[in-house]
Amino acid sequence: MVTAAIAPYDALLLFSFGGPDKPEDVVPFLRNVTAGKGIPDERLEEVGEHYYGFGGKSPINEQNLALKAALEAELDRRGIDLPVVWGNRNWAPYTRDAIAELEERGAQRTVALVTSAYSSYSGCRQYREDLAVTLDGLGKLGPDGSTTVQFDKVRSYFNHPGFAQANADAVAEAFEALATQGGDARAARLVFVTHSIPTTMEAASAVSRATYSEQHLDLAAVVAADVSARLGFDVPWDLAYCSRSGPPSQPWLEPDVNDHLGKLAADGLRDVVLSPIGFVSDHMEVAYDLDTEALATAADLGMNAVRAGTVGTRSPFVEGLVDLLLERAAIARDEDVAEATVGTLPAFRSVCAPGCCLRRDGEPSGVPALCSTDLRS
Numbered sequence: 001m002v003t004a005a006i007a008p009y010d011a012l013l014l015f016s017f018g019g020p021d022k023p024e025d026v027v028p029f030l031r032n033v034t035a036g037k038g039i040p041d042e043r044l045e046e047v048g049e050h051y052y053g054f055g056g057k058s059p060i061n062e063q064n065l066a067l068k069a070a071l072e073a074e075l076d077r078r079g080i081d082l083p084v085v086w087g088n089r090n091w092a093p094y095t096r097d098a099i100a101e102l103e104e105r106g107a108q109r110t111v112a113l114v115t116s117a118y119s120s121y122s123g124c125r126q127y128r129e130d131l132a133v134t135l136d137g138l139g140k141l142g143p144d145g146s147t148t149v150q151f152d153k154v155r156s157y158f159n160h161p162g163f164a165q166a167n168a169d170a171v172a173e174a175f176e177a178l179a180t181q182g183g184d185a186r187a188a189r190l191v192f193v194t195h196s197i198p199t200t201m202e203a204a205s206a207v208s209r210a211t212y213s214e215q216h217l218d219l220a221a222v223v224a225a226d227v228s229a230r231l232g233f234d235v236p237w238d239l240a241y242c243s244r245s246g247p248p249s250q251p252w253l254e255p256d257v258n259d260h261l262g263k264l265a266a267d268g269l270r271d272v273v274l275s276p277i278g279f280v281s282d283h284m285e286v287a288y289d290l291d292t293e294a295l296a297t298a299a300d301l302g303m304n305a306v307r308a309g310t311v312g313t314r315s316p317f318v319e320g321l322v323d324l325l326l327e328r329a330a331i332a333r334d335e336d337v338a339e340a341t342v343g344t345l346p347a348f349r350s351v352c353a354p355g356c357c358l359r360r361d362g363e364p365s366g367v368p369a370l371c372s373t374d375l376r377s
């Protein structure tokens with residue numbers, strides 16, 4: 001029996017990036033991530049060391065299991081009967097394992113929730129391609145895009161109120177922590193941080209309604225305003241980037257968070273809160289690029305720095321995700337539904353537009369992608 005509010009869906013796919021569980025997994029995982037992407041060997045060795053430094057295990061898998069449990073609890077609390085199946089693009093349980101589990105459970109129409117809040121190739125199309133290519137490899141993708149197990153996707157949710165509130169809660173807590181450890185909250189700069197992407201990928205993300213960086217800037221303004229209201233003074237803020245890779249000749253979004261801290265210190269700033277709004281949980285990019293590298297940079301510069309939490313399993317976030325599932329189900333039933341947002345941008349599309357989030361602007365991908373009006377663009 002499908003719960004009416006979630007009909008026509010009979011399963012939820014929690015769809016993530018994946019990460020290694022033990023040292024022997026690190027190299028095969030990196031091979032999966034970088035197949036055909038032109039990441040220089042030196043960068044791969046460097047990233048491998050980040051993982052070995054943490055015992056060869058990424059925190060991401062446990063965090064996805066925690067999010068899965070939190071979603072199950074919230075669905076249960078609302079009386080919604082919807083099995084949650086977890087799958088990853090780059091590590092076990094793989095997308096193909098999730099599809100097999102969905103089939104075993106007799107799922108016919110699945111709603112997919114990706115653990116990436118923003119729209120870009122990395123956070124949108126790459127997941128949709130992975131579904132199409134995996135189904136195709138199993139002989140389950142028709143030439144018209146029809147599939148044996150049908151998939152819909154929840155819209156990019158960076159501007160959903162639950163995501164904004166959970167981030168604002170975490171930033172407000174970080175300001176308190178800064179004051180507790182002797183920092184000057186009133187003088188502090190709030191630096192939002194996200195994953196850098198190539199500028200070509202940034203340009204191609206515009207098709208989704210606004211570019212990747214514009215999405216972050218819009219949410220950052222909302223979070224900063226919320227935190228300012230709670231603290232009772234205006235919090236100045238910036239957006240910086242981490243985790244760039246690719247050849248040095250290829251431009252990626254800047255400034256890098258470490259360079260940015262250097263500039264702030266040179267301007268005489270002593271206090272900073274880093275808010276990783278680009279990431280939904282404390283996975284390796286946060287554990288290494290922020291907690292290890294950027295906090296060391298700040299210490300070298302003589303700054304007081306606190307890293308704010310990610311949304312993780314905070315209630316406003318988890319409740320917001322379940323609201324989004326119900327919203328997506330109402331859209332699938334062709335009902336009029338209010339798509340809640342914060343900031344100045346509209347709700348992003350539930351069914352992606354032709355050419356949405358290509359890897360590079362104007363360059364056909366040649367790879368099929370589900371959950372859009374075009375199978376190939």
Ligand SMILES: CC1=C(CCC(=O)O)c2cc3nc(cc4[nH]c(cc5[nH]c(cc1n2)c(C)c5CCC(=O)O)c(CCC(=O)O)c4C)C(CCC(=O)O)=C3C
Nearest residue numbers: 017019033037047058060116122123195197245283284285
């Ligand atoms: C926008 C974005 C997100 C945020 C959205 C989201 O959360 O999905 C994200 C998340 C993640 N990225 C991750 C890991 C890696 N990303 C890489 C490479 C790349 N990421 C890119 C972008 C993003 N990546 C890009 C443009 C590349 C270049 C190659 C390519 O065009 O694809 C590489 C290769 C080595 C390197 O270049 O660093 C690794 C190992 C992990 C797992 C962490 C863990 O294990 O805990 C997670 C969650």
Ligand SMILES: [Fe+2]
Nearest residue numbers: 122195243285
């Ligand atoms: Fe990445």
